[in-house]
Amino acid sequence: MTLAEALELSPVESHLHPEGSFDLADHPVPTGLEEIWRFTPLKRLRDLHQDAPLGGDDHTIEVVAAPGVTAVSVPAAESARGASGYVPVDRVSARAWAAATTVLEVTIPAEAVIDEPTTIRVHGGGIDNAGAGHLLVRAGQFSKAVVVVDYDGSATWAENIEVVVEDGAQLTFVTIQDWNDDSVHVVTQHATVGRDAELRHVAISLGGDVVRASTSADYRGTGGSVEMLGVYFADAGQHIEHRLFADHTAPRTKSNVEYKGALQGQDAHTVWIGNVLIRKEAEGILTYESNDNLVLTDGAKADSVPNLEIETGDIEGAGHASTTGRFDDQHLFYLQSRGIPEEEARRLVVHGFFNDIIRRIGVPALQERLVASIEDELAEHVGRIDA
Amino acid sequence: MATLEIKDLHVTVTTEEGEKEILKGVDLTVRTGEVHAIMGPNGSGKSTLAYSIAGHPKYNITGGTVTLDGVDILSMSVDERARAGLFLAMQYPVEVPGVSVANFLRTAKTAIDGEAPKLRTWVKDVNAALERVTLDKDFAQRSVNEGFSGGEKKRHEIAQLELLNPKFAVLDETDSGLDIDALRVVSDGVNRYSDQGDRGVLLITHYTRILRYIKPDYVHVFVAGRVADQGGPELADELEANGYDKYVKAAAEASA
Numbered sequence: 001m002t003l004a005e006a007l008e009l010s011p012v013e014s015h016l017h018p019e020g021s022f023d024l025a026d027h028p029v030p031t032g033l034e035e036i037w038r039f040t041p042l043k044r045l046r047d048l049h050q051d052a053p054l055g056g057d058d059h060t061i062e063v064v065a066a067p068g069v070t071a072v073s074v075p076a077a078e079s080a081r082g083a084s085g086y087v088p089v090d091r092v093s094a095r096a097w098a099a100a101t102t103v104l105e106v107t108i109p110a111e112a113v114i115d116e117p118t119t120i121r122v123h124g125g126g127i128d129n130a131g132a133g134h135l136l137v138r139a140g141q142f143s144k145a146v147v148v149v150d151y152d153g154s155a156t157w158a159e160n161i162e163v164v165v166e167d168g169a170q171l172t173f174v175t176i177q178d179w180n181d182d183s184v185h186v187v188t189q190h191a192t193v194g195r196d197a198e199l200r201h202v203a204i205s206l207g208g209d210v211v212r213a214s215t216s217a218d219y220r221g222t223g224g225s226v227e228m229l230g231v232y233f234a235d236a237g238q239h240i241e242h243r244l245f246a247d248h249t250a251p252r253t254k255s256n257v258e259y260k261g262a263l264q265g266q267d268a269h270t271v272w273i274g275n276v277l278i279r280k281e282a283e284g285i286l287t288y289e290s291n292d293n294l295v296l297t298d299g300a301k302a303d304s305v306p307n308l309e310i311e312t313g314d315i316e317g318a319g320h321a322s323t324t325g326r327f328d329d330q331h332l333f334y335l336q337s338r339g340i341p342e343e344e345a346r347r348l349v350v351h352g353f354f355n356d357i358i359r360r361i362g363v364p365a366l367q368e369r370l371v372a373s374i375e376d377e378l379a380e381h382v383g384r385i386d387a
Numbered sequence: 388m389a390t391l392e393i394k395d396l397h398v399t400v401t402t403e404e405g406e407k408e409i410l411k412g413v414d415l416t417v418r419t420g421e422v423h424a425i426m427g428p429n430g431s432g433k434s435t436l437a438y439s440i441a442g443h444p445k446y447n448i449t450g451g452t453v454t455l456d457g458v459d460i461l462s463m464s465v466d467e468r469a470r471a472g473l474f475l476a477m478q479y480p481v482e483v484p485g486v487s488v489a490n491f492l493r494t495a496k497t498a499i500d501g502e503a504p505k506l507r508t509w510v511k512d513v514n515a516a517l518e519r520v521t522l523d524k525d526f527a528q529r530s531v532n533e534g535f536s537g538g539e540k541k542r543h544e545i546a547q548l549e550l551l552n553p554k555f556a557v558l559d560e561t562d563s564g565l566d567i568d569a570l571r572v573v574s575d576g577v578n579r580y581s582d583q584g585d586r587g588v589l590l591i592t593h594y595t596r597i598l599r600y601i602k603p604d605y606v607h608v609f610v611a612g613r614v615a616d617q618g619g620p621e622l623a624d625e626l627e628a629n630g631y632d633k634y635v636k637a638a639a640e641a642s643a
Contacts, residue, residue: 329444334481334531337441338495338547339469348494352485352530 020087024098027091036090039271039303041239044210046156048092048130048186054099056129059122059155061104066116069145071106079103081136084162085218086190093188093214096158099132106147110140110166117146117174117363124155127182133159139171141194146172146363152207154180163191165199167221172200172362178373179207181238188214193253195221202361203259205232205240206373216245217255219282225254229357230272231370233377234300236265243273244289248282252316257289260357262350263300264380274306274320283314293324294353296346347378389456389472391417391440391555391587397450398432398439409435411612412451415589419554422581422588424598424623427609428631433591434478436609437559440589441475442468455555470499472554476544476561482532488543489513489527492550499551516546519579520572538569545576555587556580562597574600595627611638 018036021027029050030037042049063071074080081103088094106118120135137147149161165171179185185208193199205211217226226246234240246255261270274289293302306320327349335345354374358367398410409432417423427433439446440453442465453460460468483491492513497503504512514524520542532540541561548556561573578601581588590601598606598620606622608615608631615634616622 330481331483333443333465334477334483335486335491335495336465337469337475337477338491338551339466339498340494341466341498342464344494344498345466348486348491349483352483355485355530 018089020089022088022094022097024091024094027088027094030091036243039241040212041210044184044239045092045186046127046130046184048095048156048158048184052130052156054095054130054132054158056131056156058125058129059131059153059157060125061133062121062123063104063106064119065106066114066118066145068112068114069106069108069118071104071118071120073102073104076100076103076134079105079136080138081134081162083136083138084164084190084192086160086162088160089188090214092158092186093160096132096134096160096188099158100134100160103134103136106135106137108139108143108145108169108171111142112140113144114146117148120147120149122149122151122157124151124153124157124179124183127154127156127184130156130158133157135159135161136164137162137171137173138164139166139169141166142168144170146174148174148176148363148366150176150178151185152178152180153183155183155185157183157185157187159185159187161187161189163189163199165191165193165197167194168196169194170198172202174202174361174363174366175204175213177205177208177211179211181207181209183208184210186212189216191215191217191226193217193219193224193226196223198225199227200362201226201228203228203230203232203242204370205230205242206377208238208240210239212241212243214243214245216247218247219250219253222250222252224250226256228255228257228259229360230259230261231354231357232259232261232270233374234261234263234268234270235377235380237267239269239271241271243271243275245275245277246287246289248276248278248285248287251282252284253282254285255287255289258357259291260294260354261292261302262294262296262353262377263302264296264377266299268300269303270301271303272305276308276318276320278308278310278312278315278318280311283312284316285318286316287318288320290321291323292353294350295324295326296350350374350378388585389419389554389587391589392454393440393451394453395451396436396439396448396453398435399447399449400435400445401447406447408449409446409612410439413613415607415614417555417587417589419585419587421605422590422601422603423605423607424603425589425591425607425609426593426595426623426626428635429593431609432612433609434559437475437557437591440473440557441465466498469553474548474551474553474556476541476548476556476558478560478563480532480540480544482530484530484533486531487528488531491531492527492547495547495551512550516549519549520546520576522546537564538566541565541573542569545573548580549576552580553586555589557589557591559591560593562592562594570597571600577601595623598623608634610634611642
């Protein structure tokens, strides 16, 4: 489908479908009252949402490309950015678009089946000079690959990521926010999924002072499938915000969004917004979104807002669920009644809570690392017990 | 020989209408090598007795003692009681999402024994225990009780009983909801456990059916929060013939 054809979609008047623009003038400085900003602590964004210069280059980007995958840094003007059809939907994204001087283009050739992950490591070298980045991942027709973006260090980072999954391709795309506690990261991701293509999008958010990740996906043909899995763990003072948007733009497409998070410590705050729009032409689609939060201590707060807008009468299934709760006393009683000490019972329950998602990531090395990371997080409040 | 001794146990639960007394002075002594059946009508407090012994936080102990070889267990946490040698097979085993049976069993065994089981023999032991209760060994990879049928949950409880091998087992209506084949499997498991000779069983049941497979040494009739009558196995036969009516009436008259 060409961009022109894509634009012929029926017009939608929905707050779920913001009008994008490359022109910064169309994105006034947010006040914090706007629907898309009302959960975000603007004061802690270090003016990314205002006019902070984005020319910082204190970061390093290191790519380990799997055999057959190409990764090149291209001057923005010569790059293929925009290939996903993305147009910036908020001020930080529009500013990052304008400021990024290069685009990292990762390309998986058509029909290439590559087991080994391609890893992009973004390392922040300091928070004082804010920077902007742009990543474009393109998975060619019928290809199969895994791409991992791994963030660590300290940074003030505004970023756009585009993912294009061509017809029949299967792509697993993972982001790991393993930032130091002082990092601020505002990232907007847009994926477009071709006919019968599959995208498994995995967001793992553990570190950072403020992490705001907005991820949207739409479809270029029938039969496309998007799975968005998320695992997050917020500690005292951390703000972790995920905004998901599945835009069903084609018939018989699927979206499945499942995010699980744990919170511990004073003023740990997580936000999950799960938006789904089913357009008039998107007949016979299937969508489900769920968010579960486990609040481990007092003083933490989880916001969870699922939204579903349906403009066609012919859908196969649509649903959502959201839960926020503390430890289930019944779980602890059962485990303790078998001799397992309370602390260890709590550990088991938390690992179990995340396991349902972790075991579906499909990248064994990552799964192991994630289990270890959760163990480290738990050591802070629940207590460490070496297995 | 070990002794589990319950003396004048009073227990309340908190309801919307306030504290409600469920157990009204229970006296019961179980020694290792003995099988005791506790039988009673619905609402008599049988399950409350089981959960109170195990230490469920919902129940408030307002009087009396429970001791294991003279040591007070009511002051112990739930896990300490289990490590002291108590086991409760639950009527409604709890689903624990994402925690595999294998991981759960190994963690429990390690906690009870104070050291990790030897990996090579342990896997064999687990598979054998599952097989004895006719659970496929794939069960070890499933989440604890999640998606198990009622019968599978009960058989899983019995597999745990055999693997953890406590001094005393309290079986709370383990027979309820089982078809005859599952009842046999579960009963065989309990018999294997008690046939060791140095284990005690407190079998709580609503029906006499299971007593055809598990032969109790003592039968206690439990009505209105206390033991109303006790005797040998013949008491179960009488209950099967005449039901609980006369005990329920007597209890109602006593409280009137």
